[in-house]
Amino acid sequence: MAESNLRLHVHSWGAGPPVVLVHGAILGGRAAWRAQRPLTDRWTLLAPDRPGHGRSPWARQDFETEAALIADQLLDRPAHLVGLSYGAIVSMYAAALRPENIRSLTIVEPPAFGVARGNPEVDAASKATRAIIEDVDAAPGQALRAFFPVAGVQVPLADPIPEVLIDGMRQLQGARPPDEAQPPLTALRAAGFPILVISGGHQAYHEIICDVIAEETGAERRVCAGMAHLVPDTGAPFNQLLTELFERAR
Numbered sequence: 435m436a437e438s439n440l441r442l443h444v445h446s447w448g449a450g451p452p453v454v455l456v457h458g459a460i461l462g463g464r465a466a467w468r469a470q471r472p473l474t475d476r477w478t479l480l481a482p483d484r485p486g487h488g489r490s491p492w493a494r495q496d497f498e499t500e501a502a503l504i505a506d507q508l509l510d511r512p513a514h515l516v517g518l519s520y521g522a523i524v525s526m527y528a529a530a531l532r533p534e535n536i537r538s539l540t541i542v543e544p545p546a547f548g549v550a551r552g553n554p555e556v557d558a559a560s561k562a563t564r565a566i567i568e569d570v571d572a573a574p575g576q577a578l579r580a581f582f583p584v585a586g587v588q589v590p591l592a593d594p595i596p597e598v599l600i601d602g603m604r605q606l607q608g609a610r611p612p613d614e615a616q617p618p619l620t621a622l623r624a625a626g627f628p629i630l631v632i633s634g635g636h637q638a639y640h641e642i643i644c645d646v647i648a649e650e651t652g653a654e655r656r657v658c659a660g661m662a663h664l665v666p667d668t669g670a671p672f673n674q675l676l677t678e679l680f681e682r683a684r
Contacts, residue, residue: 458519
C-alpha cells in the first residue's frame with residue numbers, strides 16, 4: 435500500500451472533546467496510553483497505531499510522512515494533541531500542518547537531537563540511537579536490549595522477550611533516524627495555541643532537548659518523574675498535567 439493511501443487504525447475511548455495521543459517506538463496506541471484511561475470521563479481519547487504498529491499497515495517509520503497522516507486523518511477538527519518520544523516529533527510536525535485545529539500541544543521527551551546539536555551528551559545519544567536504528571541485521575532482541583538504556587526505558591526485559599516488543603523493535607530498525615528532524619519550532623511559537631513540554635527527569639540529554647524546545651516555542655516546561663522515559667505510565671501525575679492544560683485551553 436502506498437504511504438499516501440495508508441489509513442491508520444485508531445483506538446477510541448471515552449466521550450467529550452477529542453484528544454489525539456501519538457505513541458513512540460515499540461508499543462502501539464492501545465498499550466502506550468493504557469494509563470490515560472481515567473481521562474475518558476471527560477475527553478474522547480483517539481490513539482492511532484502509527485504505521486507498522488498494532489493494526490495499522492506497515493510503512494517505514496518517518497516523522498514527516500506520519501505527521502501528514504495524523505494531520506489529514508485526525509486533525510480535521512479541533513483537538514488536543516499529545517505526542518510521546520518519536521511520536522512527539524510527529525506531533526510537532528502535524529501541529530504545524532493544522533495549527534487552526536490544535537487546542538493544545540503536549541510534547542513528551544522527543545528524541546529531536548537536531549535542536550541541541552553540538553551538546554556532547556545530546557550528540558552521544560544521537561549517535562548511539564542512529565547506530566541501533568541503522569543496524570537492520572541485528573537480532574531484534576539484541577537491538578532492544580541496546581535501545582532501552584539509550585532511550586531511558588527502565589523496564590526489565592523478560593526472557594524470552596514478549597513478541598509485541600520484538601515486533602516493535604523490528605519496525606524501529608531501518609526507520610528514519612530522529613536526528614534528521616528539524617521540528618518547526620518557530621511556526622509552533624507563532625501559532626498561538628498552548629504548548630506543554632514534559633520530561634521524566636532521568637537523563638540529561640532529554641532535559642536539554644526539552645529545555646530548548648520549550649524556550650524556542652514559548653512552552654510551559656514541566657518534569658514528571660517516576661517512570662523515566664515512559665512518562666505517561668506515571669498515570670495520575672501525568673494525567674493531572676494534561677487535565678490542567680486542557681482546562682486552560684478551553
